[in-house]
Structures are given as structure tokens and as C-alpha cells.
Amino acid sequence: MFQVRIHGRGGQGVVTAAEILSVAAFSEGRHAQAFPSFGSERMGAPVVSFCRMDDRPIRTREPVMEADAIIVQDVTLIHQVDLFAGLLPEGYVLVNTSRSFDELGLGDLFGQFHRDHLVTCPASELALEQLGRPLSNAALLGAFAALTREITLDAIDTAVRDRFAGALGERNVAAATAAYRFVTLAEEQVRAATD
Amino acid sequence: MLRQIEGSRAVAETVAHCRPEVVCAYPISPQTHIIEAVGAMVKAGTLSPCEFVNVESEFAAMSVAIGASAAGARSYTATSSQGLLFMIEAVYNAAGLGLPIVMTLANRAIGAPINIWNDHSDAMAVRDSGWIQLFAETNQEAADLHVQAFRLAEELSVPVMVCMDGFILTHAFEGLDVPEQSDVDAFLPPYEPRQVLDPDDPVSIGAMVGPEAFEEVRYLAHLRQLDALARIPALAAEFSEAFGRQSGGLVSPYRTEDAETIVVALGSVLGTIKDAVDVRRDAGDRVGVVGITSFRPFPRDAVREALSGARRIVVVEKAFSIGFGGVLSTDVAMATHDADCSLRTVVAGLGGRAITRRSLEELLAAASRDELDTLTFLDLDHGIIERERARMTATRRSGPSAENILRDLGTVASRIG
Numbered sequence: 001m002f003q004v005r006i007h008g009r010g011g012q013g014v015v016t017a018a019e020i021l022s023v024a025a026f027s028e029g030r031h032a033q034a035f036p037s038f039g040s041e042r043m044g045a046p047v048v049s050f051c052r053m054d055d056r057p058i059r060t061r062e063p064v065m066e067a068d069a070i071i072v073q074d075v076t077l078i079h080q081v082d083l084f085a086g087l088l089p090e091g092y093v094l095v096n097t098s099r100s101f102d103e104l105g106l107g108d109l110f111g112q113f114h115r116d117h118l119v120t121c122p123a124s125e126l127a128l129e130q131l132g133r134p135l136s137n138a139a140l141l142g143a144f145a146a147l148t149r150e151i152t153l154d155a156i157d158t159a160v161r162d163r164f165a166g167a168l169g170e171r172n173v174a175a176a177t178a179a180y181r182f183v184t185l186a187e188e189q190v191r192a193a194t195d
Numbered sequence: 196m197l198r199q200i201e202g203s204r205a206v207a208e209t210v211a212h213c214r215p216e217v218v219c220a221y222p223i224s225p226q227t228h229i230i231e232a233v234g235a236m237v238k239a240g241t242l243s244p245c246e247f248v249n250v251e252s253e254f255a256a257m258s259v260a261i262g263a264s265a266a267g268a269r270s271y272t273a274t275s276s277q278g279l280l281f282m283i284e285a286v287y288n289a290a291g292l293g294l295p296i297v298m299t300l301a302n303r304a305i306g307a308p309i310n311i312w313n314d315h316s317d318a319m320a321v322r323d324s325g326w327i328q329l330f331a332e333t334n335q336e337a338a339d340l341h342v343q344a345f346r347l348a349e350e351l352s353v354p355v356m357v358c359m360d361g362f363i364l365t366h367a368f369e370g371l372d373v374p375e376q377s378d379v380d381a382f383l384p385p386y387e388p389r390q391v392l393d394p395d396d397p398v399s400i401g402a403m404v405g406p407e408a409f410e411e412v413r414y415l416a417h418l419r420q421l422d423a424l425a426r427i428p429a430l431a432a433e434f435s436e437a438f439g440r441q442s443g444g445l446v447s448p449y450r451t452e453d454a455e456t457i458v459v460a461l462g463s464v465l466g467t468i469k470d471a472v473d474v475r476r477d478a479g480d481r482v483g484v485v486g487i488t489s490f491r492p493f494p495r496d497a498v499r500e501a502l503s504g505a506r507r508i509v510v511v512e513k514a515f516s517i518g519f520g521g522v523l524s525t526d527v528a529m530a531t532h533d534a535d536c537s538l539r540t541v542v543a544g545l546g547g548r549a550i551t552r553r554s555l556e557e558l559l560a561a562a563s564r565d566e567l568d569t570l571t572f573l574d575l576d577h578g579i580i581e582r583e584r585a586r587m588t589a590t591r592r593s594g595p596s597a598e599n600i601l602r603d604l605g606t607v608a609s610r611i612g
Contacts (some may be wrong), residue, residue: 002405015366017199019368020366022199022368022369022420023199023368026199026370027199031369031370032199032368032369032370033367033368033369034367034368034369035362035363035366035367035368036362036366037547038311039364058466059368059466059467059469060466060467060470060552061363061367061463061464061466061467061469061550062549062550062552063551063553065549065551078510134503191480
């Protein structure tokens with residue numbers, strides 16, 4: 001089982017992102033489960049969503065306590081919420097930002113996790129370019145696919161088109177593709193630097 | 196066809212396939228997505244003929260359902276928590292009048308303190324109202340139970356409440372098969388009311404009944420629920436034949452053969468409990484679990500039978516009777532009163548507190564060592580309790596406890612689970 005936790009704020013599409021990821025996994029023939037944990041029902045409140053993917057039926061209903069991957073959609077949560085609680089040693093971190101981990105005060109993550117499992121991606125900016133609005137969830141899922149290889153970009157694209165009809169779907173697919181390329185390139189640079 | 200969809204969406208589509216003629220509801224989290232989706236289908240004409248009545252409150256929602264049902268229409272509504280309490284007088288009326296309304300209850304805690312998250316306090320608050328109460332373990336079962344609920348309600352002229360855990364199920368995306376229109380049509384015949392307000396054949400419904408007959412009216416309601424004890428498994432078997440999967444029934448045992456310790460629970464937590472049972476089985480503990488699908492009527496014989504081999508029974512409940520303890524536990528104790536086994540109550544998951552597999556594993560291990568107290572509150576933070584008790588001792592005007600505790604915790608929504 002691969003377990004993902006997404007942190008963001010109400011109105012940013014945190015819940016939608018987990019749902020789309022579950023649809024993507026389902027489209028690849030896997031079992032998937034997505035559900036939210038609302039902090040409170042208002043724009044801007046901290047929201048967490050979860051997605052599990054497995055080759056077997058998923059029965060558990062607990063929140064994702066031991067995560068294989070954590071996606072941070074809103075960096076203003078960094079010093080408010082215990083974002084990385086329960087992240088497994090082999091786990092992945094994806095942060096939506098144009099800054100670096102060091103600039104965010106998260107440099108100590110490098111000592112705890114594999115360097116090439118940690119990536120920042122300016123998903124909001126990439127979404128802004130494609131959509132005209134900084135709605136980052138499709139872009140973040142493209143970045144997630146590149147970082148973890150747990151899901152294909154094709155499956156993400158299928159699920160994004162399933163969620164957003166017509167031109168909006170295509171623009172979100174373009175944002176996902178741009179983020180996928182960004183992270184693929186970033187990962188290549190990390191590996192080149194560590195080799 | 197298997198689809199990856201939200202539980203609320205699945206329930207809405209299934210309800211639409213049951214062809215309700217009147218839907219009346221007032222939005223409240225976490226029920227909202229269900230009723231929004233049904234409303235959209237009525238507006239789009241995909242659910243037709245059906246009148247969607249926007250009402251001004253939950254009291255009106257149930258009152259409209261009562262009127263519509265008495266006029267011979269298949270009627271549906273949905274609510275949660277405070278909404279259910281607000282309609283409670285009409286909830287009792289619907290049952291007392293024997294009107295086969297189907298209602299989804301997206302289970303949520305009751306305030307104060309205000310809390311939008313899941314537990315079973317709302318369902319327990321109307322336990323004695325005369326409604327049949329069925330609990331879904333998964334979204335597939337939640338969808339399927341609605342088809343069975345309309346059939347059961349109309350056969351017996353008793354309202355049926357389908358309980359599904361708020362957020363945990365209503366807002367969860369998972370793969371499931373929405374019952375197809377043609378299959379539902381074959382399973383659920385058109386509504387043939389036992390009583391109907393018809394100007395061509397006038398009757399009164401809801402007349403005053405004095406001491407000379409009230410007890411008999413109530414006893415008849417009890418008999419109808421006992422009839423349901425036979426009909427629920429029969430309908431589940433028929434459903435399985437028609438739809439090719441198991442859903443519903445009275446109880447659902449899992450790995451109870453040779454089990455010394457058996458957990459009893461309602462609703463979606465059964466999934467996590469099954470995972471915990473597998474872990475403890477691998478560790479050598481002889482444990483199993485029994486899910487109770489039909490909470491009202493309470494299947495005493497089926498529960499006794501399912502628990503007959505156990506030395507220890509552990510009832511895990513998402514509600515409790517303040518000042519006493521377990522609610523479901525009391526029913527289970529009645530069902531097993533002549534059995535040679537211990538019974539422990541574990542209150543868990545109140546107001547959305549996560550029930551984790553790890554906590555359940557520890558609980559099962561403690562139960563197997565006979566170390567469980569009669570009443571346990573799972574993952575209760577004793578430090579918080581002690582500090583608030585100390586504040587209350589230190590000063591008379593210690594202020595509101597809930598707010599004191601939040602201040603004590605320091606951060607809002609910062610914890611996972």
C-alpha cells in the first residue's frame with residue numbers, strides 16, 4: 001500500500017487533489033481510497049486529505065498516520081502544522097513553492113530523508129501560467145508522478161480530464177505536464193550532484 | 196460498472212434509481228453532498244417524476260416527508276447531527292404513523308461543543324423512535340442498503356434510516372458499483388401504500404389515541420420490527436442473488452470461528468478493526484469481529500449466535516450514555532446474558548477522533564491478556580483531563596472547559612487524526 005497525505009488550506013483544492021489521485025490509481029486497475037479531514041468548514045482553514053493506493057482492497061478508515069509521501073500545497077502551514085509527522089524513512093516530500101527547502105527553514109529534512117525523495121516545485125506559478133489562476137492541484141499531481149513514479153502522468157491526465165471538462169481539463173493537463181517536467185529535471189540535477 | 200466515486204454521489208445515484216417521488220431536505224454537513232446531487236438530478240430531469248422540496252428546516256423536511264408519504268408518494272430525506280435533533284418530533288411521528296420514509300443519516304457528533312465530525316451520537320439519540328436503523332460498513336454497502344431500505348420500509352410500513360459515517364464514508368472516494376436502474380426496478384416494485392390520504396376514499400391518519408389503545412399501537416410497531424428481523428436477511432439474500440454481492444443482513448462476522456475474543460462494532464470502523472484482527476491473528480491471538488448491520492431492530496438471536504464461542508466480548512462504540520457507559524454494549528449484554536463470557540466497553544472515535552489500527556491492535560492485545568477495564572475510552576488524553584480538573588479545583592470561575600482545553604492544546608487543527 002502507498003499512502004499519501006496532502007496538506008493545504010480550504011479553497012485550494014486539497015480534497016480534489018486526493019480525489020483525482022485516487023481516480024488516477026483506479027484507472028490503472030488499482031484499489032484506491034481518498035478522503036478529507038477538514039479542520040473547519042471555511043476558506044483558509046488548514047485541511048488535510050489522504051489517498052491510499054494498493055493492489056488489494058483497502059479496508060482501513062484511519063487517517064494516513066504513516067505516510068509514504070507528503071504533499072504540502074501551502075507553505076504557510078509549515079510552522080503551524082506538524083506536516084511531516086509519521087513520514088516513513090523512505091518517504092517522499094513535495095512542497096509547492098518557488099523557494100528551496102533551506103529558504104523555507106526545512107533544510108533539516110535532508111538529514112532525515114533521501115535527497116532525491118525531496119523536491120520543491122512552483123506548482124502555483126505553473127498553474128497560473130496555464131490556467132490564469134494559481135490552482136495548483138493538477139500540477140502537484142504531475143510533480144508527484146515524477147517524484148514517486150507510483151503513478152503515471154497518463155493516469156493523472158486521464159483523471160484530470162475526468163474531473164475538469166473541455167478546455168479547463170486540457171489546461172490542467174498542461175499544468176500537470178509542466179510540473180512533471182520540472183520535477184524530472186530537478187531530480188536529474190540532484191542525482192547528477194550526488195553521483 | 197465499477198467506478199471510483201464519492202460515497203455521497205453513490206448514495207444519491209442509488210436513491211435516484213429507487214425513483215423517489217418527493218425529496219425534501221435541508222443541508223447540513225456532512226449530508227450536504229448527497230442532497231445537492233439528488234437536487235441536481237431532479238433539476239436536470241434525470242430523476243423524474245420527482246418533486247424536490249426546498250424546506251426551511253429539518254423539522255419541515257421530515258414534516259414534508261410525512262405529508263408526502265401519507266399522500267402515497269415514495270419519500271426520501273437525509274440529515275445529520277443537530278439536523279436530526281431538530282426534526283426529532285417528526286421523526287417519532289413518521290414511525291408512529293407507520294410511514295415508509297427512507298432517510299440517510301450521515302452520522303456526526305452532537306454539540307455542544309459544536310463539532311462537525313463523525314460519531315454515532317445522532318443515531319443513538321433516535322434509537323427508540325421506532326425507525327429501523329441500518330449501519331453501512333462501506334460505501335458499496337451504503338448504496339446497496341438504500342435499495343433494500345425502500346423495499347423493507349414499504350413492505351412493512353416502517354421508516355428506515357440508513358446510517359453512514361459522516362466524512363469517513365460520505366466524503367470518501369472508493370471503487371464501487373452503483374445499483375443499475377433496471378436491476379433496482381426489478382428488485383423494488385412501485386410503492387403500494389397500506390394507508391393513503393385519498394380524497395375519493397377519505398380517511399384520517401394520526402388521530403388522538405388514549406390509554407385504551409396506545410399500548411396496542413406501540414406493540415404493533417414492535418411486532419413490525421420483529422417482522423423486519425426475518426425480512427432483513429431474506430432481502431439481503433435476494434439482493435445478493437440479483438446484484439451478485441453481499442450487502443446488508445443482520446450481522447456480519449469476520450474470523451470468529453474459534454475466536455476467544457470477539458469485537459462488536461457498527462459502521463465503517465469495522466474495516467480498520469478487520470485489519471487489526473488480521474495483525475493480532477498473525478501474532479497468535481484468537482480474535483474476530485462481528486459487525487452489526489441492523490441496530491434497530493436489534494438482532495438478539497443472531498448476535499448471541501455470532502458470539503456464542505467467545506470468552507471475551509469487546510464492544511467498540513462511537514457513542515456513549517454519559518453517566519453510564521456503552522449503548523450498544525447494553526444491547527449486546529442483553530443478547531448474551533446467559534453466556535459464560537466477559538463484556539468490555541470501549542468508547543472510541545468521539546467527535547471524529549481517529550480510531551487507528553495501532554490503538555485497536557493494542558486494545559485487542561490487552562483484551563486477550565484480560566487487562567481491559569469494564570469501560571475504556573480509547574486514546575483519551577489523561578493529561579488534558581487532569582490539567583482541566585486542576586484548573587477547576589484552583590478557582591471557582593475556571594471558565595468554559597472546552598475553550599480552556601483548546602487553549603491548553605495551543606494549536607488548532609495541527610494534529611493528524
